[in-house]
Amino acid sequence: MKNILINFLIVLVIMGCSNNKQKEKSIVPDKAWWKEGVVYQIYPRSFKDSNGDGVGDLNGIIEKLDYIKSLGVNMIWLNPIYDSPNDDNGYDISDYRAIMKEFGSMEDFDNLLKGIHDRGIKFVMDVVVNHSSDEHEWFKQSRSSRDNPYRDYYHWWPAENGKPNYRWSFFDEKGEAWKYDSITNAYYLHYFSQKQPDLNWENPKVRQEVYDIMKFWADKGVDGFRLDAFQFVSKDTTFPKLPEGYQKEIIKYYGMGPNLHSYLKEMYNQVLSKYDVFAVSEGAGSTLKDAHDLVDASRNELQMAYHFESVDLVNSLDGYNLANLKEVFTKWDTSFAKNGWISIFLSNHDVARIVSRFGNDSPEFRDVSAKMLNTFLLSMRGTPYIYYGDEIGMTNINFDSISQYKDIAALNGYKKALSDGEDMALFMKKLNFLSRDNGRTPMQWDDSKNSGFTSGEPWLPVNDNYKDINVSAQNKDPNSVLNHFIKMVKLRKENEVLVYGKYDLLQAEHPDIYAYTRTLNTEKILVLLNFTNHESKIELPEIKMILEPLINNYKTVDATENTISLKPYQAILFKLN
The missing domain is CATH 2.60.40.1180 (Golgi alpha-mannosidase II)
Incomplete structure (x- = not known):
């Protein structure tokens, strides 16, 4: 009887310990590699040119894989590398299964992916399927005749029905998203440039094409997908008249369309659930509920929310307010404390440099503010996204003439401002501070000509401060922005508390x-x-x-x-x- 009692007590103790462990474990959300990662975003055109044509390429990235590994990051996201006429620097795709010739070949991609995986790093592919290029074969067929099998791959409005209700375009110089096409006497829809016609996701054939494209890359070994402008893919195809003031709530009227969630569930069932991958959509709707509906695990849709409320805090010359920054990050963290997962970032290819916008790019404070901002990003809950060059504190370039800009948003914005009679001196001042080209200048590797980015003429000028801000110099300085970044990444990886x-x-x-x-x-x-x-x-x-x-x-x-x-x-x- 005594032995039975002792054994019973031992069982109780074991059960108690087990329960305590379960309670302790329950504090940590379901673990996943993509939650514990640090994403390093590369703008391929600006990272490293291997052949002297002035444009970064895949072999250039391969050359720098050991550098990327030395940072401690464990995910790489590349902006689009597909075949493209480059109206919007690769976000206008003409072939989803081919590599842009400027960037290299499919063999180069396969070598890059192997090199990434050999170093224990995951690879995230940019998938641009709200629209294609107007030079994609689908669109060439679609515009050729009204009875072409590809006609319904895009949104067309017959001109005999009158001009469709106005839709605003993000990139069009006139701000008009319907483009008349005389070949079939009809208008086609383009939320972005005229050379980026919107795909018709309401057509199941289009959706299947997209899923097959994603499977093609997943079969190659891609580990994740970033879905560009994806909140816009589902549309009310009656295109009702927009209400007054829609411009202030563009996501509300353009995003999170009526069938978006059914399309995402379909994508999850056909693609995402079949591979060990994650997917993040650019944009998270206009409310916290929208974001949760996209990424909560029980929804079986996406895995990570990527909202713009933080980067949108700087959209004028006034900069930002710290109280608002705290409010935004706290609001999103609180909402996602128990369900879902978010991205943490303050910069990417669509905004100016983090130090110039949220820090201080004067020589006196540039380095310490860059270190502070990287410390912030790497100490928050969520998956940090670090944009190339931010690990060394790269800054805005300060163009002084519209002729220096390459970005379609800047060029068409300038034309629209001229036609609208805006104060052009003020417009140029804003452009200088906020332009996307600020964040696309070549990576600053060393103090040699063109910062070691290219032996040719760079596609976009190198920032004049490259002799002071470059990887080579910072590698040698234990107190540099770069070495502080490496220490902070290591600290995050060694302390699960900073992740979960x-x-x-x-x-x-x-x-x-x-x-x-x-x-x-x-x-x-x-x-x-x-x-x-x-x-x-x-x-x-x-x-x-x-x-x-x-x-x-x-x-x-x-x-x-x-x-x-x-x-x-x-x-x-x-x-x-």
Whole structure:
């Protein structure tokens, strides 16, 4: 009887331990490799040119794979590399199963993918299927006659029915998304440039074409898909009249169309569920509910939300307000604390440089503010997306003439501003600060001609500050922006609390400092970030429990019993007892 009782107690203890472990484990969301990754986004045209034609290419990326591995990142996302006439730098695709000749060949792609995987890195493919190029064979067939089998691959409006209700275009110089085509006396829809006609997703044949394209790349070994402009694919094909003020809520009226979720479920069933891949859609609707409906695991649609509310905080010469930055990131984290997963980013190919927009690109504060911003991105919950060049603190280029710009959005925006009678001096000032070309200048590798990007004439000028900001110089400096970035990536990978831990905002009202904690089980990390160019203090009772800083972009910490004084753009992480 005594032995039975002892055995029973042992079972109870084991069960109790097991339950405790289950409770502890339940604090961590379902783990996934794409949640624990750090994404490094490469704009292929601007990364590394291997053949001297002035355009970055796949072999150039292959040359730099060891550098990318040295960063510690474990995912690479490439902007489109498909065959394209380049009206919108590859976002106008003429063949989804071929590589752009400027970038290389399919053999080069296969070698690149192997090199990436050999280094333990995952690969994310950009899928652009809201629209194609007007030089795609589908569109050539579609516009040839009204009874062509490909006619319904795109949105056409017969001219005899009158002009369709107005639709705004993101890129058109007149802001008009319907383009008259005389061949069949009809209008076709293009939410972006005239050379980017929108695909008709309401046609099941189009959807099957897309799924087959995704399977083609997944079979090659691609690990993830970034779906460009995907929130726009489903449309009300009656194209009703837009209400007054639609411009202020363009996503509400353009995005999250009536059949979007059924299409995503279809994509999940046919493609995503068949491979060990993840998918993220550019855009997350206009509400938090929209975002959850896209990515919550129970929905069986996408895996990660990618919203624009953070980057949209800087859309004028006024810059941003720290209180709004805190509010946006806290709102999204709170909403996704238990269900779904989000992307963390402040820059990409569609915006200007992070240091110039959210930091301070003056020589005095450029490096410390770049370190601070990278510390922020890598200490938040969600999957961080780091844009090439941000790891060394690349800045805006400061063009002074419209002739220097290459981006279709800038060029057509300039024409529209002229025709609308805008103040062109003010327009150029805004363009200088906000243009997408700022974020597309060639990668700054060293202080040789053209920063080591190309031996030829670069497709877009190299920033004049490349002699001061480049990989080679920063590799040699243990206190550089680059080496701080590498340390921060390593810190994130070694501390699961920075991936899955609970986020708690501290002192939301503080005008200068963004302070928060990350907590996972018994681990707790305090993050302090000074977003200003002056010293600022913060009082926190947590300071009494502080150990040595885990990372610091200055050499010293100025702290008393419960107060820390942060230097301009100082960023510190502390482990709390």
